Amino acid sequence: MIRTVPVGLGDRAYDVVIGTGLIDRAGEHVLPFLSKRKRCAVVTDANVGEHHVERLSVSLEKAGASVDVIVLPPGEETKSFEGLAHLSDQLLALNLERGDMIVAFGGGVIGDLAGFAAAIYKRGVDFIQIPTSLLAQVDSSVGGKTAIDTPRGKNLIGAFHQPRLVLADLDVLATLPARELACGYAEVIKYGLLGDFDFFEWLEKNVHAVLERDTESLVRAVGRSVEMKAEIVAEDEKEAGRRALLNLGHTFGHAIEAEMGFGDALKHGEAVGVGMAQAFRFSAAQGLCPAQDAVRAVAAIKAAGLPTTLAEVRSQPFGADALIAHMGQDKKAEGGALTFVLVRRIGEAFVAKAVDPAPLRAFLLTEGAAG
Numbered sequence: 152m153i154r155t156v157p158v159g160l161g162d163r164a165y166d167v168v169i170g171t172g173l174i175d176r177a178g179e180h181v182l183p184f185l186s187k188r189k190r191c192a193v194v195t196d197a198n199v200g201e202h203h204v205e206r207l208s209v210s211l212e213k214a215g216a217s218v219d220v221i222v223l224p225p226g227e228e229t230k231s232f233e234g235l236a237h238l239s240d241q242l243l244a245l246n247l248e249r250g251d252m253i254v255a256f257g258g259g260v261i262g263d264l265a266g267f268a269a270a271i272y273k274r275g276v277d278f279i280q281i282p283t284s285l286l287a288q289v290d291s292s293v294g295g296k297t298a299i300d301t302p303r304g305k306n307l308i309g310a311f312h313q314p315r316l317v318l319a320d321l322d323v324l325a326t327l328p329a330r331e332l333a334c335g336y337a338e339v340i341k342y343g344l345l346g347d348f349d350f351f352e353w354l355e356k357n358v359h360a361v362l363e364r365d366t367e368s369l370v371r372a373v374g375r376s377v378e379m380k381a382e383i384v385a386e387d388e389k390e391a392g393r394r395a396l397l398n399l400g401h402t403f404g405h406a407i408e409a410e411m412g413f414g415d416a417l418k419h420g421e422a423v424g425v426g427m428a429q430a431f432r433f434s435a436a437q438g439l440c441p442a443q444d445a446v447r448a449v450a451a452i453k454a455a456g457l458p459t460t461l462a463e464v465r466s467q468p469f470g471a472d473a474l475i476a477h478m479g480q481d482k483k484a485e486g487g488a489l490t491f492v493l494v495r496r497i498g499e500a501f502v503a504k505a506v507d508p509a510p511l512r513a514f515l516l517t518e519g520a521a522g
């Protein structure tokens with residue numbers, strides 16, 4: 152089974168190929184994008200490397216490519232200035248040239264970091280995304296946002312750099328830990344919550360099938376997510392308007408991640424779970440969305456085992472002002488004012504500019520944050 156979703160970006164257009172058995176046939180798919188000397192550097196992490204990199208290398212080599220593998224430590228800490236310096240040095244040590252290819256083979260951390268390295272290495276080389284986590288298959292491998300974190304916030308240093316191709320092999324999800332699968336589900340349900348009520352209702356009924364990795368359910372969940380992202384990115388590549396909808400739950404979520412210090416205690420998908428629940432509750436508290444929609448949305452996020460409250464993330468309360476200070480670093484902020492993605496109902500998100508910090512602070516106190 153193979154499904155191809157095109158990302159219509161003119162001279163930077165590319166395909167997202169979704170299916171099974173793709174790693175073993177990666178060589179065929181990647182070959183047309185390699186230059187004459189067919190050289191690629193595969194960037195992965197130790198977990199993905201252990202399970203899958205051998206098969207990928209064999210497939211690329213069978214197609215005539217010469218392959219070097221760079222294995223990085225797993226975890227969000229790798230998506231940092233230190234991680235970027237280390238990866239850049241490894242690429243230089245390989246003498247990778249401008250015409251060579253970087254292959255990002257891993258979850259969102261590897262995709263964001265290797266993609267950013269590709270954007271700046273020798274002023275820019277091509278890269279291909281082979282996402283191996285559910286989160287990376289439905290979200291981070293598509294759309295060209297690449298970045299690293301800094302202690303001051305999430306994804307604050309980065310670039311838009313589109314991949315030449317995305318290959319999402321559903322088979323590799325077999326080795327993904329259950330916690331990581333739930334993190335990916337947070338970004339899947341995000342698409343239903345922000346713009347497709349029917350998809351949301353299907354997810355409500357099929358959450359367990361997706362989390363049990365039923366192939367047909369994964370095909371639908373990944374396919375619809377990628378289709379929605381591709382359509383939005385093609386219309387608004389650099390987030391001048393509608394693309395901000397993909398940030399539902401992220402202004403809240405990124406602030407929590409920054410307060411937690413980007414470790415293993417709270418994963419991005421979990422932060423997005425809490426953030427989307429807060430976006431719904433805040434919208435309801437402001438009279439923008441029916442209260443029963445907020446209850447239903449939160450229940451659907453919880454059904455995947457994701458956290459939906461600050462108290463589930465940390466027993467010591469977060470400071471309301473500290474969270475709001477992090478929100479000030481959000482890339483959607485304009486003229487010093489906060490921008491949020493809020494909701495009118497399930498399936499209809501909108502961009503709210505110049506959000507007043509006073510009701511936001513009051514809301515965070517009702518959420519258990521400290522004053």
Ligand SMILES: NC(=O)c1ccc[n+]([C@@H]2O[C@H](COP(=O)([O-])OP(=O)(O)OC[C@H]3O[C@@H](n4cnc5c(N)ncnc54)[C@H](O)[C@@H]3O)[C@@H](O)[C@H]2O)c1
Pocket residue numbers: 196197198199202225226227230257258259260261263283284285286287290291292293294295296297306323324325326327328331334335338419420
């Ligand atoms: N660029 C974007 O548009 C975008 C979108 C969403 C998220 N992100 C970023 O993505 C990151 C989160 O991505 P993630 O959730 O994939 O995290 P991750 O890359 O840390 O992967 C999660 C964990 O699963 C392991 N793993 C991945 N695939 C595996 C497999 N097939 N088998 C076994 N283990 C596997 C990894 O080693 C890691 O330990 C965050 O930094 C987030 O900011 C970016």
Ligand SMILES: O=C(O)C(=O)C[C@@H](O)[C@H](O)[C@H](O)COP(=O)(O)O
Pocket residue numbers: 290294296305306338390394395397398401482
């Ligand atoms: O692709 C987008 O646009 C998104 O916002 C997708 C998000 O899920 C993702 O976490 C993204 O990295 C957040 O971007 P940022 O601009 O808020 O850092």
Ligand SMILES: [Zn+2]
Pocket residue numbers: 290338401419423
């Ligand atoms: Zn995200």
